[in-house]
Amino acid sequence: MGRLDSKVVVITGGVGGMGASHARRFVKEGAKVVITDLNETAGLELEKELGENAKFIKQDVTKQEDWDNVVALTESTFGPIHALVNNAGVGTMKPIESMTEDEYMKIININQLSVFLGMKAVLSSMRKAGMGSIVNISSIAGLIGSVGGVGYNASKFAMRGMTKVAALEFAEDNIRVNSVHPGLIETPLLAEEGNASYIEEQLKEIPLKRTAKPEEVTNLVLFLVSDESSYSTGSEFVIDGGLTAQ
Numbered sequence: 013m014g015r016l017d018s019k020v021v022v023i024t025g026g027v028g029g030m031g032a033s034h035a036r037r038f039v040k041e042g043a044k045v046v047i048t049d050l051n052e053t054a055g056l057e058l059e060k061e062l063g064e065n066a067k068f069i070k071q072d073v074t075k076q077e078d079w080d081n082v083v084a085l086t087e088s089t090f091g092p093i094h095a096l097v098n099n100a101g102v103g104t105m106k107p108i109e110s111m112t113e114d115e116y117m118k119i120i121n122i123n124q125l126s127v128f129l130g131m132k133a134v135l136s137s138m139r140k141a142g143m144g145s146i147v148n149i150s151s152i153a154g155l156i157g158s159v160g161g162v163g164y165n166a167s168k169f170a171m172r173g174m175t176k177v178a179a180l181e182f183a184e185d186n187i188r189v190n191s192v193h194p195g196l197i198e199t200p201l202l203a204e205e206g207n208a209s210y211i212e213e214q215l216k217e218i219p220l221k222r223t224a225k226p227e228e229v230t231n232l233v234l235f236l237v238s239d240e241s242s243y244s245t246g247s248e249f250v251i252d253g254g255l256t257a258q
Contacts, residue, residue, distance in 0.1 A: 014042025195252030
């Protein structure tokens with residue numbers, strides 16, 4: 013018996029890195045998983061790999077109409093939504109002085125606006141399900157200012173605050189909302205050109221002296237999506253090798 017038997021889960025940014033790791037594990041644990049992303053080719057490949065309990069939907073997470081479409085297609089395919097993992101995100105290490113307004117707003121829209129739209133969009137479906145769990149993938153950049161960059165940090169701090177507001181508003185509907193704050197995780201975002209020196213410096217500061225595999229974050233997200241975390245809401249869950257403990 014799986015830890016997510018009969019649950020319907022939507023994962024944004026789900027075709028690579030942490031998102032794909034979550035999708036693979038959730039299907040193994042008995043969930044029916046909807047993967048959303050703009051990368052249609054990779055999304056359809058992952059859907060094929062995961063089989064009948066997975067569906068890919070192309071989505072721009074910054075568009076309300078795309079969220080409405082995801083909810084409608086998820087319900088028509090698998091039924092009401094039990095969990096949402098707001099995983100889609102982008103970032104840049106640019107300092108304030110050299111960042112343009114367009115670059116800043118792109119990060120805010122993808123990382124922050126999408127979380128607002130997603131939580132709002134799934135609310136009625138989770139009410140139909142009689143319960144829900146929303147997991148917002150923030151970052152240690154939502155806890156401290158010494159990592160990330162101004163746009164990334166602003167969006168990740170915002171996600172942390174939005175999580176607490178939603179947790180209070182949704183509690184009466186038995187819908188829990190929590191944020192996850194990863195540190196250095198081996199994802200395509202971290203591997204982008206120009207991040208090597210940043211990673212080298214951060215590794216010097218991490219007590220466990222290593223980066224994390226996406227699967228390690230999946231273990232935590234799985235706990236929050238499952239009923240095992242039934243009394244946890246409005247909280248931050250940190251997975252950073254001890255970096256922010258200092």
